[in-house]
Amino acid sequence: MPGGIGAEARAARAAAYDRWLGSLLPVRAGVALVAVGGLGRRQLAPYGDLDLVLLHAGVPGVDDLAASLWYPIWDAKVRLDHSVRTVAEALSVAQDDVKVALGLLDARYVAGDRELAESLVRTAADHWRRTAVRHLPALREITTARWQAHGELAFLLEGDLKEAAGGLRDVGLLRAIATAGVTDAFRPAVHAAHRRLLDTRDALHHQVGRRVDRLLAQERDGVAALLGLRQPVSAEPGGAAPATGSAGALAEPDADPTAGHDGDAVLRRVAGDARTVSHALDDAWRAADRLRSGRRRGGGGPPVRRPVARDVVEHDGELVLARTAIGARPDPSLALRVAAAAATTRLPIARATCEWLAAYCPPLPTPWPAEARAALLTLLGAGAGLVPAWESCDRYGLVDRWLPEWTRMRSLPQHNPVHRFTLDRHLVQTAYEASRHTRDVDRPDLLLLGAFLHDVGKGLVGDHSTVGAPIAEAMAARMGLPAAEAALIGTLVRLHLLLPDVATRRDLSDPKTIAAVAERVGDTTTLDLLHALVRADAAATGPAAWSHWKGRLVAELVARVRTALDTGALPAPPAPDPALVAGPLPVVHLTEDRVAVAAADRRGLLATVAGCLALHRLEVLAADASTVDGRALVEFRVQPRYGLAPDPIALSTDLRRAVNGDVSVTQRLRGRALAARGEGAAPRVVWHREAATDAVLLELRAADAAGLLYRVACALDEAGAQVRAARISTLGGDVVDVFYLVGAGPDDAERARLEAAVLAAV
Numbered sequence: 001m002p003g004g005i006g007a008e009a010r011a012a013r014a015a016a017y018d019r020w021l022g023s024l025l026p027v028r029a030g031v032a033l034v035a036v037g038g039l040g041r042r043q044l045a046p047y048g049d050l051d052l053v054l055l056h057a058g059v060p061g062v063d064d065l066a067a068s069l070w071y072p073i074w075d076a077k078v079r080l081d082h083s084v085r086t087v088a089e090a091l092s093v094a095q096d097d098v099k100v101a102l103g104l105l106d107a108r109y110v111a112g113d114r115e116l117a118e119s120l121v122r123t124a125a126d127h128w129r130r131t132a133v134r135h136l137p138a139l140r141e142i143t144t145a146r147w148q149a150h151g152e153l154a155f156l157l158e159g160d161l162k163e164a165a166g167g168l169r170d171v172g173l174l175r176a177i178a179t180a181g182v183t184d185a186f187r188p189a190v191h192a193a194h195r196r197l198l199d200t201r202d203a204l205h206h207q208v209g210r211r212v213d214r215l216l217a218q219e220r221d222g223v224a225a226l227l228g229l230r231q232p233v234s235a236e237p238g239g240a241a242p243a244t245g246s247a248g249a250l251a252e253p254d255a256d257p258t259a260g261h262d263g264d265a266v267l268r269r270v271a272g273d274a275r276t277v278s279h280a281l282d283d284a285w286r287a288a289d290r291l292r293s294g295r296r297r298g299g300g301g302p303p304v305r306r307p308v309a310r311d312v313v314e315h316d317g318e319l320v321l322a323r324t325a326i327g328a329r330p331d332p333s334l335a336l337r338v339a340a341a342a343a344t345t346r347l348p349i350a351r352a353t354c355e356w357l358a359a360y361c362p363p364l365p366t367p368w369p370a371e372a373r374a375a376l377l378t379l380l381g382a383g384a385g386l387v388p389a390w391e392s393c394d395r396y397g398l399v400d401r402w403l404p405e406w407t408r409m410r411s412l413p414q415h416n417p418v419h420r421f422t423l424d425r426h427l428v429q430t431a432y433e434a435s436r437h438t439r440d441v442d443r444p445d446l447l448l449l450g451a452f453l454h455d456v457g458k459g460l461v462g463d464h465s466t467v468g469a470p471i472a473e474a475m476a477a478r479m480g481l482p483a484a485e486a487a488l489i490g491t492l493v494r495l496h497l498l499l500p501d502v503a504t505r506r507d508l509s510d511p512k513t514i515a516a517v518a519e520r521v522g523d524t525t526t527l528d529l530l531h532a533l534v535r536a537d538a539a540a541t542g543p544a545a546w547s548h549w550k551g552r553l554v555a556e557l558v559a560r561v562r563t564a565l566d567t568g569a570l571p572a573p574p575a576p577d578p579a580l581v582a583g584p585l586p587v588v589h590l591t592e593d594r595v596a597v598a599a600a601d602r603r604g605l606l607a608t609v610a611g612c613l614a615l616h617r618l619e620v621l622a623a624d625a626s627t628v629d630g631r632a633l634v635e636f637r638v639q640p641r642y643g644l645a646p647d648p649i650a651l652s653t654d655l656r657r658a659v660n661g662d663v664s665v666t667q668r669l670r671g672r673a674l675a676a677r678g679e680g681a682a683p684r685v686v687w688h689r690e691a692a693t694d695a696v697l698l699e700l701r702a703a704d705a706a707g708l709l710y711r712v713a714c715a716l717d718e719a720g721a722q723v724r725a726a727r728i729s730t731l732g733g734d735v736v737d738v739f740y741l742v743g744a745g746p747d748d749a750e751r752a753r754l755e756a757a758v759l760a761a762v
Contacts, residue, residue, distance in 0.1 A: 014042035022111035030057035032112035040106035047211040132180030153274035155425035166274030183287035193273035220263025271411035333372035343382030343389035367480035420542040433536035450492035469494035503553035504729040509573035607713035614707035616646035695740035715761035
């Protein structure tokens with residue numbers, strides 16, 4: 001019974017289910033059918049579950065009656081959560097299980113004995129009002145665990161509309177807290193956000209055709225079309241951000257009929273609604289805490305006020321303005337100083353204080369006064385207190401006053417599978433991660449600011465590093481930084497991807513690689529700042545953005561570039577492994593992340609070993625080939641594709657047989673590797689002619705697939721190219737594989753021939 005989208009459709013869906021369920025229950029005194037969950041609230045999603053309680057007054061034969069009710073529902077292929085209880089049993093379970101107590105607040109009569117059903121509804125609500133304050137700590141613990149498992153809906157690119165923080169489950173908590181009379185948690189803004197989140201879930205169910213609560217990227221455009229959402233047209237290049245009101249809430253998307261449906265509009269609206277719900281729940285938890293602390297004090301005496309910073313006082317667990325600050329002429333830096341105090345003390349800013357700052361705090365002048373800049377840096381470097389303090393200020397529009405550019409970046413999706421957060425949260429999270437590295441650099445203040453601004457160019461036309469550098473430099477100058485320091489912020493933004501790109505795509509033993517990086521970086525202060533920024537950026541991006549191997553590559557590159565900057569001399573390339581240049585052939589050495597093979601010099605060795613590794617489900621991260629005294633040496637850095645390391649004896653045996661030309665191994669690895677092809681956009685080849693000392697670089701951008709390196713290496717070998725090294729960089733489902741082709745640089749015809757061979761292999 002999918003039905004339509006919207007409040008009217010949900011009400012009609014509930015009424016239809018009520019009629020059908022009522023027809024299934026025979027008229028019988030002392031028996032009632034009660035709906036809880038979505039049907040109880042008359043908010044059932046198109047493919048939602050039915051949550052039903054068969055309530056009885058101890059009548060005989062109730063189990064048979066229940067079976068006659070449940071089986072038709074199952075036969076109709078409707079998901080069902082059911083129970084059979086007396087009123088006393090239902091209340092007893094609610095007494096011991098806070099989730100059941102919450103569920104009974106949604107209880108609604110459907111059929112049967114109305115008085116019996118309504119007695120449960122009344123008693124459950126009364127019981128909750130009397131015991132809610134005692135139950136709220138356990139409920140908060142459960143809620144915190146759920147948030148840790150599902151994240152924050154406002155900042156996730158593929159969040160769960162129900163379970164994530166700020167989602168529909170949290171709206172239920174607000175309703176329960178409001179029912180208990182703790183605070184007026186269910187305000188009009190929450191009602192509106194709740195309605196839009198329900199509409200989005202309805203549209204998601206229709207789009208997918210089944211029960212699903214996680215809004216995946218591939219479903220967003222379809223959901224936008226069903227909701228009639230269109231992306232607003234922006235005067236700025238590269239995309240738009242909806243306007244914000246004084247409280248930082250997202251405005252409704254533009255209804256321009258010339259604009260196309262856009263999944264980004266859905267994501268931004270969901271983010272705004274989730275923020276509204278999360279902020280309301282934060283306020284509700286604090287109100288509950290104040291109520292409980294007041295009861296512990298026995299209601300005797302006012303809460304203690306404690307100064308925590310200039311013009312900022314702690315009052316009953318929240319930060320408020322000192323009385324002298326309210327009576328004086330407002331200082332433009334006051335809001336930033338309050339935010340810094342909140343972040344460092346990890347105390348929330350009182351709602352009334354945020355509203356006062358939004359209404360009366362004047363805008364910052366250009367350039368900022370020194371105390372405003374110092375407060376921002378304190379805020380960015382506060383660690384775990386940064387995110388909640390920033391969110392509170394953003395909620396009331398304070399951030400837009402500090403940084404007008406923030407409006408464009410708020411809730412902006414990042415269309416890259418390695419990212420887990422929207423752009424605004426990613427920037428704040430990167431500053432938080434950078435605070436862990438402030439003791440590793442000479443200028444921790446510039447590290448924090450560079451981390452916070454490193455992606456300000458995203459959403460605009462062009463490479464975001466290049467586009468963002470002048471924007472970040474201008475923002476730093478507006479904050480009052482000297483010209484040289486503002487220019488360094490621009491350099492950090494421009495080069496923030498340099499180290500990981502070079503480390504994973506270039507041969508670090510090539511002097512030309514080190515010289516090029518040293519020339520662009522310029523000095524060791526900038527090098528250290530970039531190294532710390534890379535680690536902070538990766539940690540804020542998500543687990544797929546970093547690995548032990550990538551970190552080691554970046555550290556090796558930094559060490560080599562530092563040597564070049566300190567001494568002016570390029571470091572010598574590493575000597576070959578002595579174990580590979582001595583002893584009878586073939587030589588096979590295996591460690592946890594390294595495979596090294598020495599064999600009689602012949603073409604195709606790199607391809608053969610790469611295929612054998614693919615056969616044993618090992619991903620190649622880097623490969624090097626060289627010839628020493630007539631021996632062909634190949635070394636690979638690897639990791640298990642599915643997390644399970646292969647049998648070293650079987651791998652070593654296959655490697656020895658393969659490099660000795662065993663045809664059976666070659667046939668096995670060809671069949672296995674060629675059976676696993678990648679999917680996605682068309683592959684592309686890019687040439688780099690001046691990036692290496694003795695080679696021309698062929699860069700392949702394609703979808704990832706098992707055995708890809710083997711197929712490409714075979715194609716290059718069959719085309720007559722000699723591969724000295726390969727660098728493998730995986731970005732989500734795509735790869736950027738770089739092959740060092742030694743010998744004279746190919747002419748246009750030769751490049752076209754090699755390119756065609758590689759693309760055919762992919």
